[in-house]
Amino acid sequence: MACIIVGGGVAGFQAAAACRAAWPDRAVTLIDAEKEAGYYRTLLPQFIAGGIAEEDLFFPPRGVDPLLTVLRGVRVRSLDCKERRLVLENGETLSYERLILAHGGDPYLPGILATAACGGIFPVRDLTTARKTKEWLADHRNVLVFGGSLVAVKTAAHLRHAGFEVSLVVRRGHVLLRALSPEAAKVVENHLRDLGIRLHVNAPLEDLRIKEGVISGLKAGGEWLPCDTLLVAAGTSPDTSFLEGSGLLTDGELVVNPALQTSDPRIFAAGDVAVIAAGGEKISPNTWPQAVSQGKRAAENLYRSTPLPLTDLTRINAMELHGLAMVTLGPPVDGAEVISYERPEAKVRRELFLIGGKPVGGALIGDISAAGTLHALIHSGRVIGSGEAALLRPQATGVIPFPEPAGRREALILSSKR
Amino acid sequence: MKVIGIRKDRCTGCKTCELYCAAERCSESKTLLGAVQEAPAPQPRVHVEGGPNDAFPLQCRHCLQAPCIDACLTGALCRDEASGMVLIREDLCIGCWTCTAFCPYGVITPSPERKIALKCDRCLYMENPVCVDVCPTGALEVVDLEEIEKLLHEKRLATAKAAAGVPEGSLLLLDQGRSVKS
Ligand SMILES: Cc1cc2nc3c(=O)[nH]c(=O)nc-3n(C[C@H](O)[C@H](O)[C@H](O)COP(=O)(O)OP(=O)(O)OC[C@H]3O[C@@H](n4cnc5c(N)ncnc54)[C@H](O)[C@@H]3O)c2cc1C
Numbered sequence: 028m029a030c031i032i033v034g035g036g037v038a039g040f041q042a043a044a045a046c047r048a049a050w051p052d053r054a055v056t057l058i059d060a061e062k063e064a065g066y067y068r069t070l071l072p073q074f075i076a077g078g079i080a081e082e083d084l085f086f087p088p089r090g091v092d093p094l095l096t097v098l099r100g101v102r103v104r105s106l107d108c109k110e111r112r113l114v115l116e117n118g119e120t121l122s123y124e125r126l127i128l129a130h131g132g133d134p135y136l137p138g139i140l141a142t143a144a145c146g147g148i149f150p151v152r153d154l155t156t157a158r159k160t161k162e163w164l165a166d167h168r169n170v171l172v173f174g175g176s177l178v179a180v181k182t183a184a185h186l187r188h189a190g191f192e193v194s195l196v197v198r199r200g201h202v203l204l205r206a207l208s209p210e211a212a213k214v215v216e217n218h219l220r221d222l223g224i225r226l227h228v229n230a231p232l233e234d235l236r237i238k239e240g241v242i243s244g245l246k247a248g249g250e251w252l253p254c255d256t257l258l259v260a261a262g263t264s265p266d267t268s269f270l271e272g273s274g275l276l277t278d279g280e281l282v283v284n285p286a287l288q289t290s291d292p293r294i295f296a297a298g299d300v301a302v303i304a305a306g307g308e309k310i311s312p313n314t315w316p317q318a319v320s321q322g323k324r325a326a327e328n329l330y331r332s333t334p335l336p337l338t339d340l341t342r343i344n345a346m347e348l349h350g351l352a353m354v355t356l357g358p359p360v361d362g363a364e365v366i367s368y369e370r371p372e373a374k375v376r377r378e379l380f381l382i383g384g385k386p387v388g389g390a391l392i393g394d395i396s397a398a399g400t401l402h403a404l405i406h407s408g409r410v411i412g413s414g415e416a417a418l419l420r421p422q423a424t425g426v427i428p429f430p431e432p433a434g435r436r437e438a439l440i441l442s443s444k445r
Numbered sequence: 446m447k448v449i450g451i452r453k454d455r456c457t458g459c460k461t462c463e464l465y466c467a468a469e470r471c472s473e474s475k476t477l478l479g480a481v482q483e484a485p486a487p488q489p490r491v492h493v494e495g496g497p498n499d500a501f502p503l504q505c506r507h508c509l510q511a512p513c514i515d516a517c518l519t520g521a522l523c524r525d526e527a528s529g530m531v532l533i534r535e536d537l538c539i540g541c542w543t544c545t546a547f548c549p550y551g552v553i554t555p556s557p558e559r560k561i562a563l564k565c566d567r568c569l570y571m572e573n574p575v576c577v578d579v580c581p582t583g584a585l586e587v588v589d590l591e592e593i594e595k596l597l598h599e600k601r602l603a604t605a606k607a608a609a610g611v612p613e614g615s616l617l618l619l620d621q622g623r624s625v626k627s
Pocket residue numbers: 033034035036037038039058059060061064068069070071072101102103104129130131132151152153177178181266269297298299300313314315316318344345346518541
C-alpha cells in the first residue's frame with residue numbers, strides 16, 4: 028500500500044517521477060486506461076498530418092525502478108475514499124495510502140456528433156484514435172476541423188500545411204474564444220485564411236450528412252460544408268464518472284485547493300482533471316506546462332504536513348501556426364484597461380489587459396518577444412511602470428546590424444532582444 | 446555548477462558579446478564578416494539588456510528549478526546531468542515557442558527560420574564561452590556557483606552579525622555592516 032496515480036498523461040508521469048524523487052521509500056503505482064501511456068499528446072496534430080513519426084511521440088524511457096509500477100490498458104472503475112480503495116475495470120482492487128487523480132479530460136463531442144453512426148469522425152485527443160485518423164487520411168483529403176480551441180487551430184494549420192483541404196468551423200464567437208480578444212483573434216483568423224484554411228466562425232452545428240456510412244457534410248451556421256473527414260477538437264471535459272459517490276465532486280467537478288488537495292486530504296489532483304479554486308475563481312488552465320507543474324507539486328505535497336500551493340497558476344500558452352507565432356498571456360477581462368501595439372500589415376498585435384494598473388493577461392501575436400518577461404511581470408502582481416509597459420512596443424534601438432531578409436519581421440521578433 | 450557571471454559595473458553595453466556569440470554559435474561562416482551576409486541572419490544567445498547607463502548582458506541562468514523544462518512540449522529542453530546545465534536538444538525541438546513564454550529572464554530566442562528555440566549553453570563543448578573571451582571590459586566570466594554560494598553565505602553571516610548588534614529603532618545599512626539611528 029503506497030501511492031497510486033490514476034492517469035498516465037504528462038501530469039501522471041511527472042507526478043510519478045516527482046513522487047519517487049521526493050519520497051524515495053514509497054512505492055508508486057501508475058494506472059492508465061490506454062495501452063500506450065506516456066507520450067507527447069501535444070504532438071498528435073503533427074503526427075496525424077504526417078509531420079512526426081510515431082516513435083518520436085513517446086517519453087524517453089526511464090531507468091528501471093523496482094518501486095515504480097506502471098499498469099497500462101487498465102481503467103479505474105470506482106473509488107472508495109473511506110476504505111482507501113480503487114476498483115479496476117478487471118475487478119481487481121488496489122489500496123492506497125495517498126492518491127493522485129490525473130486522469131485528464133475526455134474530448135467533448137456535441138450531441139449529434141456523439142451519436143452519429145458513421146465513419147470519418149474522429150476526436151483529436153489520444154494516440155489510438157490518432158493512428159486511426161492518420162490511416163483514414165491516407166485516402167481522404169477533405170477535412171473539416173470542428174472547434175475553436177488551441178487543439179483545433181493547431182490541427183487545422185498542420186493539416187493544411189501538409190496539403191489537405193481544410194475547413195475550420197468555430198461554433199461561437201471567434202477562434203480561441205477563451206484566450207484571445209476579438210482584435211487578437213482577427214489577426215490569427217486572417218493568418219489561417221492566408222494559409223488556405225476555409226474559416227467559418229460563429230457557425231453553430233446544425234446537421235450532418237452521411238453517405239454510404241461515411242460523413243459527407245456538415246451544416247453549420249446555415250451552410251452545408253462538404254467533407255470526407257470530421258476532426259473534433261471542441262474542448263475537453265474531465266471524465267469524473269468513476270468519482271461519483273466518492274464525495275470528492277462539487278457540482279460534478281473535481282475542485283481542489285491551490286495546493287491541489289481535494290476535500291479528502293489524502294487525495295490530490297493534477298492536470299486537466301483538476302479545477303483549482305484560487306482567489307475566488309475556479310481555474311482549469313488545461314495546458315501542458317500546467318499539467319507538468321501540477322503533477323510535480325501534487326507529488327511533492329503527498330506527505331507534507333502543510334501542502335504548498337502551486338507557485339505559478341497561469342493560463343499562459345504558446346503556439347506556432349506555420350509562420351505566425353503567438354503567446355496567450357491570459358484571457359480578456361471585462362472592464363480591464365487594454366494597452367496594445369499593432370502592425371496589421373505584419374500580422375502583429377501585442378496587447379496587455381490591466382486592472383488597477385496591474386497586468387492580468389494579454390496576447391502577443393506575430394511578435395512574441397519579451398513573452399517570458401511579460402509572464403514574469405503578470406506573475407509578480409505588480410502595478411507596471413511606463414518602462415515595463417514599453418515592453419509591449421517592439422524597440423528598434425540597439426539592434427545588431429545584421430541585415431534582415433525580407434519577410435523576416437513578419438515572422439517574429441522585432442525587439443532589441445534579437 | 447559553472448555559469449557565466451556578470452560584473453554589472455563593468456558592462457558598457459557595447460554588444461561585442463552579442464556579435465561574437467551570433468557569429469560563432471549561429472553562423473555558417475563563423476566569421477563576423479561572413480555572418481552579417483548570411484540568411485537566415487545569425488542570432489545571438491546573449492542579449493544586452495537595460496539602458497545606456499545600466500546595460501548588462503543576460504543569458505540563460507540554468508535555473509535549478511527551470512520553468513522552461515516544465516513548459517517544453519517535447520522534452521527538447523532538458524538538464525545535462527554531468528554539467529547541471531539546461532540544454533535544448535535541437536533534434537527534438539519543434540519550435541512551438543512555449544518555453545520562450547515561461548523563461549522569466551526572457552533569454553530563450555525563437556528562431557523561426559530554423560524552427561528551433563535558441564539559448565545559451567555556456568558553449569559547453571568549447572573550452573571557454575565566446576562571450577567571456579571577447580568581452581573587452583571583462584564584464585563576463587565563468588564562475589562556480591558553489592564558490593558564489595560560499596561568498597553569499599559569508600555575506601549573510603556578516604549581515605546577521607551586524608543585525609544582531611543593532612539597537613532597536615535603528616536602521617541597518619546592509620552590506621556596510623553599520624546602522625543609523627532613525
Ligand atoms: C492534440 C492536442 C494538442 C495539444 N497541444 C497543446 C499545446 O500545444 N500546448 C499546451 O499547452 N497544451 C496542449 N494540449 C493540452 C495538453 O496536452 C493537456 O493539457 C495535457 O496533456 C493534460 O495532461 P494530463 O496528464 O492532465 O491529462 P491527459 O494527458 O489527458 O492524460 C490522462 C490519462 O488518464 C487516462 N485515464 C482517463 N480516465 C482513466 C481511468 N478511469 N482509469 C485509468 N486511466 C484513465 C487517459 O487514458 C489518459 O492517458 C493539447 C492537447 C491535445 C489533445
